Amino acid sequence: MATQIGTEAEEFVEGWDFIQTLGEGAYGEVKLVVNRMTQEAVAVKIIDLSKYPAAKNDIRKEIAVHRLLKHKNIIQFFGNRVEGKLHYIFLEYAAGGELFDRIEPDIGMPQPDAQLYFRQLVEGMAYLHKLGVTHRDVKPENLLLDTDDTLKITDFGLATVFRYQGKERQLNKRCGTLPYVAPEVISAKEYKAEPADIWSCGVVLVALLAGELPWDQPHYDNKEYYDWKECNITLTPWSKINNLALSLLRKILLPNVEKRASIEQIQNHVWFTKKFNKDVSNLSSTIATSKRKCSNLNLSPSPTKEYSTGMSASQPLWHGSAGADIDHKPVLEGLLHGACFSQPVHKADDILISTQMHGTQGNSQTLLQKLVKxxxxxxxxxxxxxxxxxxxxxxxxxxxxxxxxxxxxxxxxxxxxxxxxxxxxxxxxxxxxxxxxxxxxxxxxxxxxxxxxxxxxxxxxxxxxxxxxxxxxxxxxxxxxxxxxx
Known part of the structure; x- marks a missing residue:
């Protein structure tokens, strides 16, 4: 039988068409839907609770956190709706695609671009932490771009509130993605939320500048992590990163939580504030890597043997206020309230739901132009x-x-x-x-x-x-x- 490509967009609800599957997850799919008249685009996460009843609490907690957030560097939450066992979450559509797609494997990207995206990531994290929210799964797959190259943090499935009404709590759930998690997260001990997110941001910066991850996991048994702790920074990926950026990473990727850089210290670092020329290379042309010093690395002793590689995908339950509803644009009313949903959800392959979420609106583009970059x-x-x-x-x-x-x-x-x-x-x-x-x-x-x-x-x-x-x-x-x- 001949391979079929498809002939037309599929109607989601009256006036809204499915244009593209953006991603799949353990509990459903993320699809792009476009309003036929206004051309407004929205990402919709579809979860079938009859197939995945365990998702009910996870989705409720994700919504409770995400609806609190409104910032230029956070994917906007528009609303959610339940139709029987089908649960729909409506999100901003970031048409610029995924940040990881801008990273060339084993190369990275030019420093000015890395700085642009890292600045926005830090600004978004500063906003989250000010509200008492920790993301707990910061990685390039969860960082999207709009058409103006504005970075958008997405996927709040592992997020939780660590500070409420001035009272801060430590966390104990081991969750996240191993190459990006902080060493204290996998140590089976309680940990502070903010430094753990900051560590993950540092690993993202390594990926941006070098096009590879520094280690499989930040554990003393891992050779690459051991080399970093022992100041062996003449090897890849550190050999690809110039000394100014490396000095910032030395302050972020510190196992000693008390000495790890805060967001304010990161924002005041000379690499963060420096104005780079667009032709600046990733590699330092004036200082040989062999002459690098590790005097200010300040690495703590090796973690104890108390360790488990099992990472939890669940987060502690928070019973605080869910926050006020966001005012939705009139064109979204049919999606949020009145329309009848007819598209069935197809089984996914045990993948994180919002890994591939994309988002932003436009008002004059063709349907084709709505395809994610x-x-x-x-x-x-x-x-x-x-x-x-x-x-x-x-x-x-x-x-x-x-x-x-x-x-x-x-x-x-x-x-x-x-x-x-x-x-x-x-x-x-x-x-x-x-x-x-x-x-x-x-x-x-x-x-x-x-x-x-x-x-x-x-x-x-x-x-x-x-x-x-x-x-x-x-x-x-x-x-x-x-x-x-x-």
């Missing part, structure tokens, strides 16, 4: 069936890869990354006005690793890549998206 896509010279044949043939010849292909033109690819952690991503076909776009989307795993595997697959498909139409962003020249539905 993504570097992991390209136009092919082959027809749909041949494209799928070429892709699956390549995957068969790549050790460690497996795949499933359905008749809707979607291939689910499963492998393991360099840390031996499962990595799942999907490739599907989009009809771009007589051209076929092969689009890849992360489902589960590390974003930088996903991009590294995408580039490997793309190189093996060089023969069918249309170099005359190197689409990486949505093009205004094509009329309408022809998307496969899942």
């Amino acid at each position: 993504r570097m992991t896509r390209f136009i092919v010279t082959t027809a749909a069936d041949e494209t799928i044949d070429r892709l699956t043939t390549v995957l068969k010849d790549m050790p460690g890869y497996s795949y499933k292909h359905n008749s809707l033109g979607e291939v689910t690819i499963t492998t393991r990354d360099r840390r031996n952690v499962p990595l799942v991503f999907k490739a599907h076909l989009l009809d771009m006005n007589s051209n076929i776009l092969l689009d890849f989307r992360l489902s589960k795993g590390d974003g930088i690793e996903f991009k590294r595997h995408f580039l490997k697959i793309k190189r093996k498909l060089t023969a069918i890549v249309n170099v005359k139409a190197p689409i990486t962003w949505p093009s205004p020249a094509v009329s309408s998206p022809m998307l496969s539905t899942t």
